[in-house]
Amino acid sequence: MPELVFFSGTMDCGKSTLALQIEHNRSARGLQGMIFTRDDRAGEGKLSSRLGLVTDAVEAAEGFDFYAYIVDRMSKGGRCDYVIADEAQFLAPGQIDQLARVVDDLELDVFAFGITTDFRSKLFPGSQRLVELADRVEVLQVEALCWCGARATHNARTVGGRMVIEGAQVVVGDVNAGDEVGYEVLCRRHHRRLMTAATARAAVLSPDVLPVAHDEA
Numbered sequence: 001m002p003e004l005v006f007f008s009g010t011m012d013c014g015k016s017t018l019a020l021q022i023e024h025n026r027s028a029r030g031l032q033g034m035i036f037t038r039d040d041r042a043g044e045g046k047l048s049s050r051l052g053l054v055t056d057a058v059e060a061a062e063g064f065d066f067y068a069y070i071v072d073r074m075s076k077g078g079r080c081d082y083v084i085a086d087e088a089q090f091l092a093p094g095q096i097d098q099l100a101r102v103v104d105d106l107e108l109d110v111f112a113f114g115i116t117t118d119f120r121s122k123l124f125p126g127s128q129r130l131v132e133l134a135d136r137v138e139v140l141q142v143e144a145l146c147w148c149g150a151r152a153t154h155n156a157r158t159v160g161g162r163m164v165i166e167g168a169q170v171v172v173g174d175v176n177a178g179d180e181v182g183y184e185v186l187c188r189r190h191h192r193r194l195m196t197a198a199t200a201r202a203a204v205l206s207p208d209v210l211p212v213a214h215d216e217a
Ligand SMILES: Nc1ncnc2c1ncn2[C@@H]1O[C@H](COP(=O)(O)OP(=O)(O)O)[C@@H](O)[C@H]1O
Pocket: 009, 010, 011, 012, 013, 014, 015, 016, 017, 018, 048, 049, 050, 051, 142, 144
């Protein structure tokens, strides 16, 4: 039975790498997929992994209709054996419904990849719809780690190096990039305490917590 599968995890846990591996393994066996993405860091119409691999993809912008696009391509003789959709958190709920229809009516496997929650730990609407509709939700096995060594389960946004909890839901960016707006993955405890690696380092270096011997004079 064809399936709608949602591969989810934090940022930087290997979702795009897995998407590229699935694409590689299937195309190596003569299958032909359609690859979609939205707002990848590498630019429009690209699906990229931090391991350096990148492939062309169809940019599924706002208003893009997956079902109509795939039906149109197939009716013109195009082949489609499976569908990959990366950065699926950015898709509108209606677009996720279209992907479910691709599974049910066109009988194609659809593999969607995305982060579940934003920097405020709130569900992205596209991810919420995927959780509601997917046949399976797969949490990636390669765990991203918080600076404390615990499993990272949350995405933090930093602006000018400081963790923020207000702002637009969508701001394309990266971890460890040194940009004005950046991201860092954290465990829940440290996300709740707004404690990034930099904040933790600063706390350790603070004279308030260092066991410094003060002059008695
Ligand atoms: N220099 C590196 N050497 C080995 N693995 C790396 C390197 N850089 C990134 N990775 C791996 O790639 C993962 C990120 O892959 P990517 O597919 O870009 O993540 P996602 O799409 O989930 O944000 C990291 O968690 C790490 O496992």
